[in-house]
Every structure is written in C-alpha cells, then in structure tokens.
Amino acid sequence: MARTSIQRPSEARERLLATASDLFYRDGIHAVGVDRIIAEAGVTRATFYRHFPSKEDLVEAYLGVEDANIRGAFAAAEASGAPPQALVGLVIDGLADDVAQHHTRGCPFINAAAEYPDADSAVRQAVDRHRTWFRSELEAVLSAAGTPDPAAGAAQLVLLRDAAMVGGYLDGWERVRPAFLSAARGAAGLA
Amino acid sequence: MARTSIQRPSEARERLLATASDLFYRDGIHAVGVDRIIAEAGVTRATFYRHFPSKEDLVEAYLGVEDANIRGAFAAAEASGAPPQALVGLVIDGLADDVAQHHTRGCPFINAAAEYPDADSAVRQAVDRHRTWFRSELEAVLSAAGTPDPAAGAAQLVLLRDAAMVGGYLDGWERVRPAFLSAARGAAGLA
DNA sequence: CCCAAAACAGACAGATCGTTCTATCCTGGA
DNA sequence: TCCAGGATAGAACGATCTGTCTGTTTTGGG
Known part of the structure; x- marks a missing residue:
C-alpha cells in the first residue's frame, strides 16, 4: 500500500x-x-x-469551499485573455452553466442564510462577504467593458442570479433559462 | 354528518x-x-x-396561512375595481410593499424549500402549488391588461419577486427596491 | 528502531427532538 | 343534571443531537 x-x-x-x-x-x-x-x-x-473544533467550523469551511470555487471560476475566465466586452458574455454564460450543472439545489449561501436568522452569526457574515465580493467583481467586469452604469448593472445581475438559483431549483432551469439570459444580457448592456 | x-x-x-x-x-x-x-x-x-397530528401538519398549516394571505391580497386588489391596466401597477406596488413590510426575512416558501430537499414531500408540494398559482394569477392579470406576452411577463415577475425577497433579506430592501421596480414595470410592459 | 502525531474504536454525557401517555379540571349543550 | 370533549399538567418514551473522554492501533520522520 x-x-x-x-x-x-x-x-x-x-x-x-x-x-x-x-x-x-x-x-x-x-x-x-x-x-x-x-x-x-x-x-x-x-x-x-x-x-x-465544532460543527459550526465545518459549516464555515463548507461555505469557504463554495466561495473559493466561484472565485476560481472568475479568475479562470479573466485569465482566458478575452477582451472585456466578451468577458461580460462569458461571465453570464458561466453563471448560467453553473446553475444548470452544479447548483441544481439552489444557492448554498441563500440556503444557508435561510437556516441562520442571526445576521451577526459567522455563517451570515460569510454570506455577506461572498455577496459583497460577487457584486464588486461583477461591477469591475462591467466597468472594464465600458458599461454605462456598472454599479446598477452589477446590482441587477446579482438579483438575477439569485432568481436563477431559486427558480432553477424550484421551477426547473429550462423554465428560467431564457428569462435569465435575456434579462442578464440586457442588464449588462449587451443588447 | x-x-x-x-x-x-x-x-x-x-x-x-x-x-x-x-x-x-x-x-x-x-x-x-x-x-x-x-x-x-x-x-x-x-x-x-x-x-x-404531527409537527409536519403544523408546518403545512403555516404555509397554508401564508398562501391564503397572498391570495387575499390579490383578491382585495382585484375587488378594488381598478381597471386592468392600473391593476398591474397596483399588484407590483403591492408586492414591493409586502417585501418591505411583512417579509423582511425572505420568502416563507423559498426558505421552507431550502429545508426540505425532497421534492415529493408535502411541504415541497405546497410550495409548488403556491408558485403555480402565483404564476397563473400574474398571467391572468397581465392578460387582462392586454400585455403582449402574458406568460413570459408572468415568468419574469415570478423571478423578480424571488430576487426581491432574497435580496431584501440579505442585502436590504432599499438596495433592491429601485432595480426591482424598474425591472418589474418593464416586464409588465408598463414602460 | 523509536516516538509523536494522527486515525481508529467506542463508550458516555447532557440536552433536545417528536411523540405518547395518564390523570384532572373546566365548560357547554342535551 | 349528566356527560362528552377541550384544555391543563406533567411524566416518560426512544431516538438523535453536539461534544468529550479513554484507550488502542497505525503511520511517518528522525
């Protein structure tokens, strides 16, 4: 052995x-x-x-893994060398693929938050950190692509991804997909 | 008897x-x-x-109350005698007010679904029934108002409400409000 | 080879879970 | 008046929960 x-x-x-x-x-x-x-x-x-030391620590580690996975996906997309304009499209498609393939039981962070009502708990703080990072990352991508109002666009994309996660879980992804893609591309200024 | x-x-x-x-x-x-x-x-x-008979029955009754509340709100709006066009706006504003005032801890159905992974469970079936009714109700309202594609509009409004519930809970309603209202009015064809 | 760290094995504590049970009271309708 | 049914009170069930503890065996590095 x-x-x-x-x-x-x-x-x-x-x-x-x-x-x-x-x-x-x-x-x-x-x-x-x-x-x-x-x-x-x-x-x-x-x-x-x-x-x-406790189950809580394991829960936090679990959310840390999820967070790292998504950051890794963003890093990979950015390392692909695609021009900023195309990167926006890649990111949106990547989010869609992620919901379709890996997150068919909803968003790990949203689901965790549903079980942790205390906003000051470590779990909720991890959720907040993740969402804050995600929003600013989207804003940076949109900004690099020259989108008129990156902050507003990023806020809309965060919302749409939440909706895609929840809708994909409860209603089925095929039902949500077209609405998500068209709305997301619109929010990102991709016509 | x-x-x-x-x-x-x-x-x-x-x-x-x-x-x-x-x-x-x-x-x-x-x-x-x-x-x-x-x-x-x-x-x-x-x-x-x-x-x-069991805690499960109480959980189902809880979701039944939530469902009845929302149906009641719709019935009240429709009983107000507002013309179909105005009704669409009333419904959207009503959804926004509901998220702002009564549902600051997310959507009861989404949160419950996060805790019940079995799609065949009674709880998940209650969630499905609620969402199906909600979608068809929105479709009827949009249809009466003469919206071009009521089915697509209703699907988008369902998504936006999910997003509003989640975002309002995790990010704060004031952050989500403008994006929700503009997107919802757009989806409903209110320009 | 030796030893410390790590994994195995499993009993155990203390609390809480959903649920059942017996026994007694209070009330309203026949 | 009688009595069934709703409510009170509280013990107790077995299962499961997180977490601790005492040992024994495996393993890898010096």
Missing part, C-alpha cells in the same frame, strides 16, 4: 470537508448530523473534532 | 398556528422545536397534538 502523497492538508480532513459539503448542500445544514458526516466520510468522531 | 356544526376555530389552535407561523418564519422550521411552540403559545403538549 504505497501511500506516497505528503498529506499536509490531511486526507481525512479533506474527505470530511468534501462529504460534509455534499451533504450540507443536498440535505440542508441542520438536517445533517455529525454522525452521518463521519459515517459517510469513513472517519471517527475523535478525528472529526481534531480537525474542526 | 351529524356532528354539531359549531366547531369554532378553537382559540388554542389559532394561537398555536399564529405563534408557530411567527417562529417558523423568523428562526426556520427545523430550528424551532415543539417545546418552544407550546411554551410561547401557552398551550400544553396534549392540546398541540389534539389539533395537529
């Missing part, structure tokens, strides 16, 4: 985070207990609490 | 439902236990289970 990889990030920890992310997203946070997470990850209780 | 038709709404039952609705909406469904509901309603456990 050649275990060659240097497990700096601790393979058990990664398995824990991956399975927990899947369970939290699919079944909701409060509905998933520590027992289920450790059983499905094939890890013992002691190992769990070695890596995460 | 014979049962005496008095059957008054049982004041305890109404208190139970009102208290639970408030708690479910504010703190989430899974986060609110039966203990808290009966304590806050000033009712005993036995009384609770006399009126609701």
Whole structure:
C-alpha cells in the first residue's frame, strides 16, 4: 500500500470537508448530523473534532469551499485573455452553466442564510462577504467593458442570479433559462 | 354528518398556528422545536397534538396561512375595481410593499424549500402549488391588461419577486427596491 | 528502531427532538 | 343534571443531537 502523497492538508480532513459539503448542500445544514458526516466520510468522531473544533467550523469551511470555487471560476475566465466586452458574455454564460450543472439545489449561501436568522452569526457574515465580493467583481467586469452604469448593472445581475438559483431549483432551469439570459444580457448592456 | 356544526376555530389552535407561523418564519422550521411552540403559545403538549397530528401538519398549516394571505391580497386588489391596466401597477406596488413590510426575512416558501430537499414531500408540494398559482394569477392579470406576452411577463415577475425577497433579506430592501421596480414595470410592459 | 502525531474504536454525557401517555379540571349543550 | 370533549399538567418514551473522554492501533520522520 504505497501511500506516497505528503498529506499536509490531511486526507481525512479533506474527505470530511468534501462529504460534509455534499451533504450540507443536498440535505440542508441542520438536517445533517455529525454522525452521518463521519459515517459517510469513513472517519471517527475523535478525528472529526481534531480537525474542526465544532460543527459550526465545518459549516464555515463548507461555505469557504463554495466561495473559493466561484472565485476560481472568475479568475479562470479573466485569465482566458478575452477582451472585456466578451468577458461580460462569458461571465453570464458561466453563471448560467453553473446553475444548470452544479447548483441544481439552489444557492448554498441563500440556503444557508435561510437556516441562520442571526445576521451577526459567522455563517451570515460569510454570506455577506461572498455577496459583497460577487457584486464588486461583477461591477469591475462591467466597468472594464465600458458599461454605462456598472454599479446598477452589477446590482441587477446579482438579483438575477439569485432568481436563477431559486427558480432553477424550484421551477426547473429550462423554465428560467431564457428569462435569465435575456434579462442578464440586457442588464449588462449587451443588447 | 351529524356532528354539531359549531366547531369554532378553537382559540388554542389559532394561537398555536399564529405563534408557530411567527417562529417558523423568523428562526426556520427545523430550528424551532415543539417545546418552544407550546411554551410561547401557552398551550400544553396534549392540546398541540389534539389539533395537529404531527409537527409536519403544523408546518403545512403555516404555509397554508401564508398562501391564503397572498391570495387575499390579490383578491382585495382585484375587488378594488381598478381597471386592468392600473391593476398591474397596483399588484407590483403591492408586492414591493409586502417585501418591505411583512417579509423582511425572505420568502416563507423559498426558505421552507431550502429545508426540505425532497421534492415529493408535502411541504415541497405546497410550495409548488403556491408558485403555480402565483404564476397563473400574474398571467391572468397581465392578460387582462392586454400585455403582449402574458406568460413570459408572468415568468419574469415570478423571478423578480424571488430576487426581491432574497435580496431584501440579505442585502436590504432599499438596495433592491429601485432595480426591482424598474425591472418589474418593464416586464409588465408598463414602460 | 523509536516516538509523536494522527486515525481508529467506542463508550458516555447532557440536552433536545417528536411523540405518547395518564390523570384532572373546566365548560357547554342535551 | 349528566356527560362528552377541550384544555391543563406533567411524566416518560426512544431516538438523535453536539461534544468529550479513554484507550488502542497505525503511520511517518528522525
């Protein structure tokens, strides 16, 4: 059994985070207990609490993964070298593809916020940070493309993406897709 | 049949439902236990289970109340005798006021759906029924006003209302309001 | 080879979950 | 007057929750 990889990030920890992310997203946070997470990850209780002081820390790590994924997608799109005008279109299509393929159970942040009413909680703060970053990122993209009112356009795109996530989950993406794409392109000044 | 038709709404039952609705909406469904509901309603456990066979039934009743409230608001608007064209504007303004005043913690149906991943569950079916009714109601209003494509307009208004609910909760209504109103009026063909 | 860190195994605590139960009171209608 | 049904009061059920604890085994680096 050649275990060659240097497990700096601790393979058990990664398995824990991956399975927990899947369970939290699919079944909701409060509905998933520590027992289920450790059983499905094939890890013992002691190992769990070695890596995460409490379940809350695991929840925050889960949102951190989601946040990192989206930032990575934006970074990749920007690194593609596409001109600013085309980048706006790429971003919108990327958001649509993401909803269609990876986020068919709604937005992880919106769903988490539904379960955490306290606006001062760490989870809600993570949600706020994510949304603030997302809005400013969109604003930067629109601004680079020379859109007349980048702030207003970004605000509209945030709204439309929220709607796409919720509508895709509850009504089906095929029903929401055309309205999202036309409205998003309009908000981005793509005619 | 014979049962005496008095059957008054049982004041305890109404208190139970009102208290639970408030708690479910504010703190989430899974986060609110039966203990808290009966304590806050000033009712005993036995009384609770006399009126609701299980907590699930209470959850469904809660969504039923929300559904009835919105249907009532629509019925009132339609009973106002306003001409179809003006009715569209009244409905949009009514939706905005509702988000601003009564639904500052998001949409009860969206939040409930976030906690119920099983699409076949009674809760999700209630959500589906509500959304289907809402869409067709909007379509009827738009149709009566002579809007070119009522189905597409209604679909867009549903999306925009989802976005308004989520955005109002997470970003603050004042931030969402202008984008919602202009987009909604556009979708309804109000220029 | 040795040792410390990490994972395994699992019992356990204390609380809360939804639900059932028995027993007693209060009230309104026949 | 009698009595059924609604409400009160509270014990108790088993299950599950997060989190702690005591050990034992595995593993990798020096």
